[in-house]
Amino acid sequence: MIDQRKKHNFKLYNIIIFIVFVAFITALDLKFLGDDYVRRVLSLAAIYTIVSVSMNLVNGFTGLFSLGQAGFMAVGAYTVAIFTVPLEKRAAIFYVVDQNPVLAQIHLPFVVALILGGLLSALIAILIGIPVLRLRSDYLAIATLGFSEIIRIILTNAKSITNGALGIKGIPEMPTMWVFFGVMILSVTLIVLLINSSYGRAFKAIREDEIAAEAMGINLFKHKVMSFAIGAFFAGIGGGLLASLLGTVDPKQFYFTMTYNFLLIIVLGGMGSISGTVIASFIVTIGLEVLRFFDEPLTLLGFNIPLFRAGFRMVIFSALLMILVLFFRNGLLGQKELSWDMITSWFNKKTLRRKEKGGAL
């Protein structure tokens, strides 16, 4: 009886939280709250959530150590950039090398270009996955990292398609934040549904023990390629959204260091925890902004503190990362998902400990 009522309450809490979240984003979106800076940072966090969750599907749930996320994002971002810039603006953007005459004629709606970018990412993932996914995990990391760099170099040099190092400007911006948050909710929901399906269990089996998984009739190669391609699809979608958020793309945005942001997020949130990844995406994206304070010169009691200068933020960030890896190796949630049971038992433990202390006194 009590359990039943408790469950009912939890459901109610979930609905309340969801409504508060929707109201909060809508209020921001309608400019009742915050400013453009806040809107941008939160939209970026939504995009990072999509990419991190997709990376967790591959790294945390299937146990493949892939570092190609930046490359797949670049594919998605450029697809959106190439096909959604209005035709009349094209000539002004491609002023050094003319755009490929076929591409110069094609304009696609944002949604179509976004999905096309995801599909293209997935296709490339399948093509590189076929040779690379036969490798052991550590080699896979190196190969995917290399792939990500190759993509970037192709983007720099295929000037008639990508405008080379100049990048593509004038990508139409989105009228509402809900584009980012809507796609985020949809993507995370789809990935959660996948993970909780029979295929998701097969992925987890591969993570737990490849030999046993294969002995249970799971085709390792097929499932690894599948997970890798689905991860790439959502990374491509994330890249496409990033292009429209920033309004511009250029190859330098997609350095492999970008992948480390996502790696940090999934390690912080917990490899194999979706809710952890979502929370960590927001913590890291917002945290990186808050830490900007360290990048500015600081004068304290008339002294100019010498450490505070451009780049110090990243030092702090790295130090936090090291602390994280040393003391919280499993991240915030490990392989668990955030649930009301977890929160209540955490609080109960706290009050219990306090009571015990009281008793001792």
Added chain:
Amino acid sequence: MGILKLDNIKMQFGGVVALNNLNIDVEKGKIEALIGPNGAGKTTAFNVITGVYTPTSGDVYYNDKKITGLTPDKITKMGIARTFQNIRLFKNLTVLDNILIANHLHVKSNFLSHTLRMPWSRQEEKNMREKSEMLLDRLGLLSLKNEIASSLPYGEQRKLEIARALATDAKLLLLDEPAAGMNPSETMQLSNFIHDIRDEFQLTIFMIEHHMDLVMEISDKIYVLDFGELIAQGTADEVKNDPRVIEAYLGVEEDA
């Protein structure tokens, strides 16, 4: 005709011949055992049967079909499932998940319809769950279904591994030292358990075992392997009294 046939199998790793001219013919519906001293090549033989290794020469037949060179997952799909010497459960997953994973090879609809929870995929998932719970119930593990596999007592983990192999709907079960680390009374229970599942699921069982009492009691036929070669085969009594077997296990009697 035998359900499983090893025809002149030779398995060589560099200069080491792990198996040489191995001929085995396991009869359908029987419990047969492979024994031999440490390092005789028993697990290698299992790995050859299940496709982990491709033999240097010779062929493996299952129901008269050649399975040499197939990958382990294909061989499992054909109906051969195994357990491992050092338990290889999906440790961080629940008991039920372990069984459900072994059902995955029968899944027909693709990942997209499973993700989108299409009606036919829901039905498939539902059937899978019912079948898994029924299996757990028959093996007496149902009350543990939500436990994490690694938290089970040792004996139950062994049992779960056998259950998982059964969940693939295999007709031939290869058990690699199922009684390892068990005390005599647990071994007795296991012996009954193996008998029961053989009858209930109409299985053929081929096992590697070190516990001689268990082997002698339940095996219809015993193969003895030493240094990669078959030195004897036959019923428990035949094998027990074979001078080569005694020699392999106890060494040669030297004149004083």
